[in-house]
Amino acid sequence: MGTDRIGGTGGTGGTGGAGGTGGGTATAQAPPGRFEFAPVAGVLAREWALYRRSWRPTTFAAVAEPIIMLLAFGVGLGSLVGAIGGHDYIHFLGTGIVATSVLFTSMFPGLIDTYVRRVFQHTYDGMLAAPVDVRELVTAEAAWIAIKAGVYGCAPLLVAIGFGLPASPAMLLVPIIAFTTGFGFALTGIWMSASVPSIKTMDYIISGVITPLFLIAGTFFPIDTLPDWAQTVAKINPLYHCVELVRSTAFGLDPLADLGHFAALIAFIAVAWCLAVFQMRRKLID
Amino acid sequence: MLRNVVKRFGSLTAVDGLDLEVPAGIVLGLLGPNGAGKSTTMRMLTAQSRADSGEITILGYAMPRAAKRARALMGVVPQHDNLDEELTVGENLEVFTHLYRVPRSQRADAVERALRLAHLEDRRDTRADRLSGGMRRRLLIARGLVHRPRLVLLDEPTVGLDPQVRQELWGLITGLRDEGVTVLMSTHYIEEAERLSDEVALMAKGRVVARGVPGDLIAEHAGKTVEEFPAGPDGPAGMEDILRSGEIPTRRTGATLSVLRAEEIPDSLRDTLGRGDTRASNLEDVFVTLTGERVE
Ligand SMILES: Nc1ncnc2c1ncn2[C@@H]1O[C@H](COP(=O)(O)OP(=O)(O)OP(=O)(O)O)[C@@H](O)[C@H]1O
Ligand SMILES: [Mg+2]
Numbered sequence: 038m039g040t041d042r043i044g045g046t047g048g049t050g051g052t053g054g055a056g057g058t059g060g061g062t063a064t065a066q067a068p069p070g071r072f073e074f075a076p077v078a079g080v081l082a083r084e085w086a087l088y089r090r091s092w093r094p095t096t097f098a099a100v101a102e103p104i105i106m107l108l109a110f111g112v113g114l115g116s117l118v119g120a121i122g123g124h125d126y127i128h129f130l131g132t133g134i135v136a137t138s139v140l141f142t143s144m145f146p147g148l149i150d151t152y153v154r155r156v157f158q159h160t161y162d163g164m165l166a167a168p169v170d171v172r173e174l175v176t177a178e179a180a181w182i183a184i185k186a187g188v189y190g191c192a193p194l195l196v197a198i199g200f201g202l203p204a205s206p207a208m209l210l211v212p213i214i215a216f217t218t219g220f221g222f223a224l225t226g227i228w229m230s231a232s233v234p235s236i237k238t239m240d241y242i243i244s245g246v247i248t249p250l251f252l253i254a255g256t257f258f259p260i261d262t263l264p265d266w267a268q269t270v271a272k273i274n275p276l277y278h279c280v281e282l283v284r285s286t287a288f289g290l291d292p293l294a295d296l297g298h299f300a301a302l303i304a305f306i307a308v309a310w311c312l313a314v315f316q317m318r319r320k321l322i323d
Numbered sequence: 324m325l326r327n328v329v330k331r332f333g334s335l336t337a338v339d340g341l342d343l344e345v346p347a348g349i350v351l352g353l354l355g356p357n358g359a360g361k362s363t364t365m366r367m368l369t370a371q372s373r374a375d376s377g378e379i380t381i382l383g384y385a386m387p388r389a390a391k392r393a394r395a396l397m398g399v400v401p402q403h404d405n406l407d408e409e410l411t412v413g414e415n416l417e418v419f420t421h422l423y424r425v426p427r428s429q430r431a432d433a434v435e436r437a438l439r440l441a442h443l444e445d446r447r448d449t450r451a452d453r454l455s456g457g458m459r460r461r462l463l464i465a466r467g468l469v470h471r472p473r474l475v476l477l478d479e480p481t482v483g484l485d486p487q488v489r490q491e492l493w494g495l496i497t498g499l500r501d502e503g504v505t506v507l508m509s510t511h512y513i514e515e516a517e518r519l520s521d522e523v524a525l526m527a528k529g530r531v532v533a534r535g536v537p538g539d540l541i542a543e544h545a546g547k548t549v550e551e552f553p554a555g556p557d558g559p560a561g562m563e564d565i566l567r568s569g570e571i572p573t574r575r576t577g578a579t580l581s582v583l584r585a586e587e588i589p590d591s592l593r594d595t596l597g598r599g600d601t602r603a604s605n606l607e608d609v610f611v612t613l614t615g616e617r618v619e
Contacts, residue, residue, distance in 0.1 A: 044342045070388060070389075070391075073391075075424050076391075076424075078421065079418070079421035079422035079423075079424070080422070082417070082418055082421035083407065083410075083418040083421070083422075085409055085416045086407075086417065087407070087409060087410065090409065091409075158405065158407070158408065159404075159406060160404060160407060162371065162401065162405050163401065163405040163406075164422060165369070166394065166397075166399035166401065167394060167395075167399075167422040167423055168391040168392070168394045168395040168424065169391070169422055170390075170391060170420070170424065186420065195329075200356035234565055265354055269380065302531075302565065320368070321371070322371055322372065322373060323332070323366075323371075323372050323373070
């Protein structure tokens, strides 16, 4: 509908144009204040330039960590646990670790990279002097992190497949699930990074927020072994919905439940986006 | 461009009813002591700071509503460096061709042009954190020019640069003006303002206290000549009082008392005063008289 309106003023120049736009000359451009994708692409161009020189260590960390975790717990603990819900423990865990890998590769950059860029490097100040607004900036930063999470999140699944987890076509949805979850957690990280009074406060977030999210999500053990209250908490945890979705792609889809999980992730993104934009605007525009 | 603009930070009023119009195609020097509100004004022009009241219009766009469109036509060189340290010179420029939406086919040319402007052609692949201070400044300025803006905001562009680099930048700024670009430049350096600006606006405590062509401002506030007297033990204070009663402005610099509009000293006072060293009035005299502060 936004596009229609631009077409209207530019083409017909009738009543709508006379009443609405005072700008006159600039009808070919988007109306002021509109969300645009060109600035998002611009911010992504910067990320790409940075990534080109840092992809090696980034990739190593993002891939090696979940694999080490998977091998240590999966093989070690797996020999004690045996099977959960009819699945090999390492398969159960491998699917769960996709989610924790997404959590770590999205929440930490959202939290720390955006803090450093905003406070120490003043990168965002430079960008906001160009035709970019805070919404576009936040969206682009989170989208970039989510893209990486979407790609790197597949690593543990591939390892689990290597350990005999049968590959299924539904697994092709995993990058999308990982991207969606990563987008939400990146935004959450950005929101928190703009809310903390100093970088030292991050420790509270890491221990008080990230660790519980990581543990109470059904990654290492099914949440139905938890007390009722903890199960309720787990269901509010977006990571739990990610875990469930990834397991569905591996162990069999349940369309209705899965749509519910996906809807929960979308709602999570919507809330986190508003919080992140609001808080970043407060910090960047005075 | 700015009309009755007020900006407060808590109880501090940084910009206090500022009126400023920058005619197209000129270099306007914004002079003012530390804390006068120059940077805050610049930030309001890009809508990175929101005015509490007043109106700001840039190139026909009302701020902050149409800020993005106005910013597309503006080049901004901030007071504090915010280059991407981990990126090379070329990459820093390229990223901003994206942000400024330079069409894909023109990006490479835009980067080349900016490299030439900054005299950094042979540093294209150097990481920004390996550049000298002067090179960083030049890159920062070139970055604000990659998209051929119509209006350029320079916030103390030559701070901390050696005289030679500063002169180069002066050439660059004059070049911009010759191309018809409008330049708003804040500075502490009187000489810089005097040399480069078609007009200067003197800011103090969040307001413009004087505005005009440098020569006119000097004539109006400091007259033709200044006489400097050593402020001896037998009372420069008395001397000041006498002059003040004759409505002749004075200022002190350490042990020197400078008398502005010296050409207007009545003969009746000559006997008491004697004659000091006479020199032509300059913009610094105006600055100091109007803002009550010293400058470099
Ligand atoms: N974000 C902010 N929060 C609170 N106060 C601020 C902020 N930015 C500026 N100020 C205050 O506003 C006043 C004007 O500052 P501004 O930076 O605009 O001055 P300036 O003329 O650029 O000075 P300088 O020559 O030192 O750069 C100062 O008193 C400063 O402390
Ligand atoms: Mg300043």
